[in-house]
Amino acid sequence: MARSSIEKRESLHFYKYLCQKIGSEKVVKTRRLICVISDIGQGEKMMTSGSKGEGLDLNGSDFDAMIIDPNFKVYQSESEVQDDCFAIPLIMNTEEAQPCFTQLWCLNHNIQTIPNVLEKHHRGYVLSGELFKLCYKNFSDVKIPALYSGKIHGPCISDKNDTLDIAWCLKCDKWIYQAEPWISRPRTTWPPHEIISKVISSGVLMVPIGCKGSINEHLEWRISFSVAEKFLIFSFSHTQLLCYAMLKILLKEIIEKHEDLKGLLCSYFLKTLMFWILEETDQYQWRPDNIIPCFMACLQRLLYCVKYSILSHYFISDNNLFYLRFNTNNEGLLTTILTNLYKQGINCFLSSETLHDFQSQSYETTESLINRSLQQIMPTFCAIRTNGRTDRVLRLLYNFLHVSMTALSRVLFLFQISEACTLVPEITQYSFSLGNKHNYSRYKHDLSHLVIGSHSDAVSGLLKLASFFYVHKNYEASLNMIRYTLQKCTSEKIYTTFFRNKNTFNPIQKHVLNLMKHEKLHTIMKSLIIHPCGFEVDSSIIPQELQQDVARTHNVFHTLPFAHFLSLLCYYHLNDISSCRQSLQRLKYVQWILSDCGTIIFEPESLNTIIFCGIGYQLIGETYIARHTFRVAAKLDKLNSTSAASRLFSLTS
CATH class of the missing domain: 1.25.40 (Serine Threonine Protein Phosphatase 5, Tetratricopeptide repeat)
Structure with missing residues (x-):
């Protein structure tokens, strides 16, 4: 057999293995849809970012989100400020900052509005990134239970376990001048014109972190292209996405095992590297039967960038991300390690936790593929939890009716709507002074939402309905509902708390999943999945005996x-x-x-x-x-x- 045929066969085998380990094209699409639908429910204020937002769920991946502060709007010049703008206008000043960074000047008439986050500078008042983060850290402790007693981590507020990163940021609706050369620079076929148009229309974000070593570091903001980068990542072919995932695994599970190299490289550098490679190469090369040579080319490019300390920012190429990044010792060590990994070829993954068994892994049966797909989808599905505002339900419902085009997106929309409906009654506060007629109307309103919410999983939605009956002293109805739910708590049910550690399914669960392999995703999840029974702060449908357990924070049982x-x-x-x-x-x-x-x-x-x-x-x-x-x-x-x-x-x- 010709060598090229052997290499293609090896690549195709490895591609199938990666689809099982990292996620098939359908699984990645599902993960992304879950995040997109959740973001839609938040309006334009929140965007899921990081690996999970990109459709990956690798070992050690945390949950990242960017929340746009609606109180501010960033402009490139004072002449652009809109008269009807309700947000406080801030003007970019990039002249006194390194490429990709800016200061944000406040117009004089807004100084008294936000005194706690401003600092006097030689040209006026500047919005301090450090003070902004401190302000939101205090806000997070009160409003977001998961971030209680959290910490500032770069531009983010992180929880104690470093599993959740929230970055509060500001938005500039227009594409900035510094990145205009990106629009028309020479390239092959990627990204396509429609993606370029989406990128330009997305504007940019400002995140509160300055250029390291700058004398004004505490006052500066980094210009973030996270929205644009998400469009670009979503345009990757599955082969390209898998190569990107392999680079991330190589970094986290092999390179960073060397203590001296921890934090020297980051996922953002790998993403930037991928963007440049894709812009310069023929898209036809990125085929499943060529994935090993494609990955080795990526690794070779990374080695080159480290060796010569050059990695240009993808949108603002004047900014060298590797400028003064390395010293003689860590550059030499990193170069040596990358050289050795490159010489090993695909065997470099033998020492990784995720991909160590690729040589011995055989093709899996249909049953195990179904099990693995559900396991890969569930962590993302469980990480995206709704909040109980009525406007969220309406927004989700509107997009379900007008935007949802595929069967998969409709299923995921339905789950999100169902779960959101379970939370709506929790914010209802009954005032019996308004009369029986009004209270009966509210009772029916909440009951209808809980009935819809009972479709969010196999049991927890029904239990919240039973709790609702208990709170309204309809004890017999509550007991009937409880008896019904207990009958459904059988051994084949999959409790979503398991997925925090990504446990495997037990034999009974595997057998039932195999019996249901021809059923739709909605039917499988509605029949088998059980979420914890969660209640919001001061929930009105939790038993009085448990009110103190939700006095300060959301709680789950x-x-x-x-x-x-x-x-x-x-x-x-x-x-x-x-x-x-x-x-x-x-x-x-x-x-x-x-x-x-x-x-x-x-x-x-x-x-x-x-x-x-x-x-x-x-x-x-x-x-x-x-x-x-x-x-x-x-x-x-x-x-x-x-x-x-x-x-x-x-x-x-």
């Missing part, structure tokens, strides 16, 4: 113990103490089984289950056992994130 706890509460209010005790015993058994098997991996959910037991003992008058139970939970609650300590205090004071 494992569905099975929550169902038994809700059953206990219903029997207690019906004065059926015998059934109440039976529910408590079932709750204890479930808590023991789940903890013993190690399946509750999200600590607050596990602690909440112990707290349920304590509340149950307290209700039936067994105060000593209740006190002991709360003490156990409080001891396990290292971060004081639950109500265990306060409940224990109330019983001992």
Whole structure:
């Protein structure tokens, strides 16, 4: 067999392997759609970014989002400021900053409006990037539970575990002068004209971080092309996207294992490298049967850029991203490592965590491919959670009716709409002084939303409906709903908390998935997936007994113990103490089984289950056992994130 035929066969085999490990074209499309639909629900203020926004879900990938501050609007000159602009206008000054950076000057009549984030400079008042971040860090602690006690990380506010990065940024609607040469510079066939048009119309963002080493670093803002870059990434062929993913894996799982090289390169450099390569090469080369030579060409280009310390910014080429990036020691070490990796060819991945088994991996059966696809989609689906505003539901519904063109997008829209509907009733505050007629109307309004929301998964939507009935003292209806949901909590169900660690499916789940392999995605997810039962801050549909658990932050409960706890509460209010005790015993058994098997991996959910037991003992008058139970939970609650300590205090004071 000719060598070229062998190389094509090896490339094709490796391409199929990568599709299984990193994601097939359909899986990537689904991930992107999930993020896009979620962003639509937020209006024009939020954009999912980072690997997940690009359609990848690699080891160590965190969730990145950019939120545009609507209180400001950036302009390139004072003459562009619109008279009817409600936002505070800021004027770019790039003359005193390095390429890709700018200062933002505030017009004099707005100085008193935002004094806490301004600094006096020799030409007037400048919006300080550092003060802006500090302001939003304090705001995040109060408004976004996940960022409580977080930290500033570059231009972002990050959570304690570095799994969530939020960048508050500003928007300039027009394409900036410095990037105008990008529009008409010579290129082959990529990016196509329609993508260039989209890029230009997207404008640019300003993120609060200055040029390292600049005397005005704390006052500067980096010009970000994140929206444009997302358009470009989405235009990649699947072969190109896989090569990009392989570079990221090489960086995170091989190069950065060397402590001296950690943080020296970043994903943004790899993205920029890919943009330049694609602009300069023939698109026909990027075929599945040529993926290994394509990747090796990317690695060779990276080696060249490091060796000669040159990597031009893709949109503003005057900015060399590698200028003064390396010293003699780390440049030499990095060059040596990249040279050795290049000599190994595709075997360089033998030491990576994600792709180490490519030589021994055989083609998988249809069953395992279905399982893997669902596993690859679910982490992204579960990371994008809605909030409970009514306007979000309306926005999602409008786009579902007018924009959704494919069957897949309609399925994902329906799931997002269903979940959003479950949250709408939580913001309802009943005022009985308005009269029975008004309250009955609100009751029907909330009930209808919860019925729609019951289609968001197999169980949690139904349990929120049962909780709603309980809050309205319709205990029999609540018990009927609970009995129905408990019948659905069977061993083939897939709890989404598992996907935090990307566990594999058990044999029963694999068997059921295989039986359902010809069903539509909507049917599979509606039948098998169970989300945690989450409640927003001060939710109006959570039992009064749990109000202090949502007084400060959103809270989530494992569905099975929550169902038994809700059953206990219903029997207690019906004065059926015998059934109440039976529910408590079932709750204890479930808590023991789940903890013993190690399946509750999200600590607050596990602690909440112990707290349920304590509340149950307290209700039936067994105060000593209740006190002991709360003490156990409080001891396990290292971060004081639950109500265990306060409940224990109330019983001992």
